Amino acid sequence: MGHTPADDGREVFAAVLPGRLDGGDFLLRHAREDDVVVVVELVDDEMRERLQLPDVVDAAMTAPMILHGGALLIVDASTDAPLGGLRLFLHGDAVELGYWLGPGARGRGVATRALGLAADAVVERLRPSRLELRITRGNEASERVAERAGFRLVGPEPPIEYPAGRVLHTTLWVRDVPPG
Numbered sequence: 745m746g747h748t749p750a751d752d753g754r755e756v757f758a759a760v761l762p763g764r765l766d767g768g769d770f771l772l773r774h775a776r777e778d779d780v781v782v783v784v785e786l787v788d789d790e791m792r793e794r795l796q797l798p799d800v801v802d803a804a805m806t807a808p809m810i811l812h813g814g815a816l817l818i819v820d821a822s823t824d825a826p827l828g829g830l831r832l833f834l835h836g837d838a839v840e841l842g843y844w845l846g847p848g849a850r851g852r853g854v855a856t857r858a859l860g861l862a863a864d865a866v867v868e869r870l871r872p873s874r875l876e877l878r879i880t881r882g883n884e885a886s887e888r889v890a891e892r893a894g895f896r897l898v899g900p901e902p903p904i905e906y907p908a909g910r911v912l913h914t915t916l917w918v919r920d921v922p923p924g
Contacts (some may be wrong), residue, residue, distance in 0.1 A: 761816065761832075761869070767861050770827060770854055772816045779817060781808055782826050786846030818845070818858045827854060830862050839872040843889070850885070856892040863893065867921050874921055878914040890917045 764773040775783070779919060784806050809831070818828040828845035841862060845855050864873050877895055879886045887897075895917040904912040 749867060761862075761865055765816075765861050765865055767818075769821050769856055770858060771819050771821050771824075772818055772830065772858060772862060775815055775817050775826075775829075776919050779826050783817070783829065786828065788824065816862065818843075818849070826856070830858060832862070832866065835876070837873040839866050839870060839874075840876040840878065841866070842877070843886075848851070853892075855886075855889045859889060861891045863919065872921055875919040877917040879917060881913045881915055886913075887917075893919070895919045 761772075763867065764771045782805040812831045816832070817826045818830065819826050826846070828843065831842040833840040833842075836894045839890065841859065843855055845858055849855075856911035875895070877890050878887075878901055879890060881900070890897075896919070898918055901914045901916050904914065906912065
């Protein structure tokens with residue numbers, strides 16, 4: 745089962761990862777207060793549609809998610825400017841990852857490489873039975889990222905119902921972790 749609207753960050757474990765992971769031209773790091781406004785500005789219409797986000801994404805919604813909700817930001821290695829982010833959720837012995845990019849970082853392989861870097865760190869530190877992604881149905885760009893990062897499609901998931909009637913339809917993708 746994927747994350748639910750009731751998740752409050754307690755199951756999230758980004759804190760087990762080091763202060764930053766080096767991806768060459770990008771870094772994965774924990775968010776800071778001054779990142780909130782920049783992250784809000786990265787949300788464009790394409791992201792709203794692909795992730796089925798609410799019409800208004802503001803600092804009040806974003807701050808708890810990136811500061812306390814198990815998020816790592818994908819930042820430019822030379823400028824430290826946020827490009828996107830990853831979220832991490834623990835489900836028993838499995839780990840779910842989620843990812844997104846602002847418009848300036850799309851189409852350059854950043855999401856695939858950031859997902860791979862985070863997935864490798866999670867496997868090394870936590871040894872989950874498998875890694876999971878839940879991708880909004882019809883988000884072909886995210887499906888391509890998943891395939892390139894070694895995930896395989898399992899199938900549709902039950903809908904996730906959010907407050908105010910928003911319903912999210914996703915598909916489950918997994919990457920098995922070899923024992924040992």
